[in-house]
Amino acid sequence: METLEFQSEARQLLKLMIHSIYSNKDTFLRELISNASDALDKLRLESFRDKELSADLSDLHIAIEIDKEHRTLTVRDNGIGMTRDQVVDLIGTIARSGTAEFLRKLQDSRDAAASRDLIGQFGVGFYSTFMVADRVTLVTRHPNSAEGVRWESTGESTYTIDSAPDAPQGTAVTLHLKPADEEDHLADYTSHAKITEIVQRYSDFITWPIRLVPEDGGEPTTINSRKALWARPSSEVTEDEYVEFYRHISHDWNKPLETIRVQAEGTFEYQALLFLPSQAPLDLFMRERKRGVQLYVKRVFIMDDCEALMPEYLRFVKGVVDAQDLSLNVSREILQQDRHIQLMRRRLVKKVLSTVKTMMTEKPDAYATFWRELGAAVKEGLLSDPDNREAILGICSFASTHSPETPTTLAQYVERMKEDQQVIYYMTGDSRATVERSPHLEALRAKGLEVLILTDPIDEMWVDAVPEFEGRRFQSVAKGQVDLESEEERSATAEREKDFADLLAWMTTTLADHVKQVRLSSRLTTSPACVVGDTYDLTPTLEKMYRAMGQ
Ligand code: ADP
Ligand code: MG
Secondary structure (H helix, E strand, O other), rough: EEEEEHHHHHHHHHHHOOOOOOOOOOOOHHHHHHHHHHHHHHHHHHHHHHHOOOOOOOOOOOEEEEEOOEEEEEEOOOOOOOOOHHHHHHHOOOOOHHHHHOOOOOOOOHHHHHHHHHHHHHHHHHHHHHHHHEEEEEEEEEEOOOOOOEEOOOOOOOEEEEEEEEOOOOOEEEEEEEOOOOOOOOOOOHHHHHHHHHHHHHHHOOOOEEEOOHHHHHHOOOOOOOOOOHHHHHOOOHHHHHHHHHHHHOOOOOOEEEEEEEOOOOOOEEEEEEEEOOOOOOOOOOOOOOEEEEEEEEEEEEOOOOOOOHHHHHHOEEEEEEOOOOOOOOOHHHHHHHHHHHHHHHHHHHHHHHHHHHHHHOOOOHHHHHHHHHHHHHOOOHHHOOHHHHHHHHHOOEOOOOEEEEEEEEHHHHHHHHOOOOEEEEEOOOOOHHHHHOOHHHHHOOOOOOEEOOOOOOHHHHHHHOOOOOOOOEEOOHHHHHHOHHHEEEEHHHHHHHHHHHHHHHHHHOOOOOOOOOOOOOOOOOOOOOOOOOOOOOOOOHHHHHHOOOO
């Protein structure tokens, strides 16, 4: 037997679980069933691909066993199992991207409610068992391993690993439950009624049978209905069912912000059940970020993170697409080229964009949350998805000089435009404060012209690529000649240019190393001078970005 140490991040999370920051302890069972269900999906897939795999596929299921006398609860599956190395890698460490970031945030937030929200955002999977158990044993065998592995821990800094010669195919997790009265709200997890209730509440849609031996002994009975949510009429699915399904596929403990359903009939039949999250995923802007849509074929899980189904800028969309007419061993490469899949993707993208559009009018608060959390990702689509550019512009909002708090849509901006105003003014910068301090804004402000304040890094990119919104050009106030003068003012400036011709010429020569030209300006009202970029120059922020990328 070997004793090993948890990775330090895993240790931190375990500590949180033991001191149980999360109030709803019942959810540990959902996590175990979710893992068991994934393991069964993986085994079925693996055996498609690898004909050598010596696995028994005859009765794939999940079994729950209660031992009242020893106060244990076991969740068993006959799925893919784990090799010894996998146990160490998957259970002893947390490989999920964003973990370090998450833990840092958690340490920063002192109050319990905030921590709970963070935990909710992260989800803790297997470790949640330590909310209700003071010792957890996991016995597992991978089909390619001759013998199994036994893992055990009390959730403190170490765990033990041992061989388990007689382990059956799959994984069994046994919880040695904490004394019932020790914790204030610890329910009786040795009660058949309680377990049945939790399974039906959180895991009813799991497609594998979940069996429980009844209290009076006898044959195990299946306690979940196993109905695929996306195949049931919307009117029959409750809000709670959607929420639990979302949690299962997204590993996010929050509720989804919006649920989207698509049913396509005809030559290429499919159903989609998609969700918009209510918080930005932690890995939204990380390099190894994943896309969130799973592919099923006729109710059979085929793959996670299916990039053929959702473009990168909608990577936060979670959900399931179930296609009726695809081969079960379809590969990612084939999917990328399949014409039906491309059509399906186009339709799903349009549906997501139109759902957000509807939220703008029907659920303005939800829309505001959506945009605050995910808008920066959506705007990438202005560059990468020219076909949907108009639709994307239609759901964008931006900070603006019009209001210090409320962002504006482009349609609202256009509605407020002055009669003779031809263009949409914007200014990019690091933050609202920097932009507002800028002398470039002065003249526009003096004239009562509204300026969009663009502070996301991606803004620098799309403003150059997107020519216009409904026929109105985007015009940077920091570039070129911002044409704000009336005829009269123009001739007055021309007069003054003559008066100052000598001075301007002298300044242009003296400053030749630094600037191209010195001009009289009508854009300043209080600052004496400012530096203006040429129309095709990089903006200062973009310059900084390129420099940071080493270019
Ligand atoms: P997540 O499910 O979000 O990946 P978990 O903490 O729930 O995180 O599980 C960690 C990993 O351990 C899983 O991704 C899976 O690879 C492995 N695992 C957990 N339970 C099982 C199981 N019953 N069978 C096979 N592998 C499992
Ligand atoms: Mg899990």
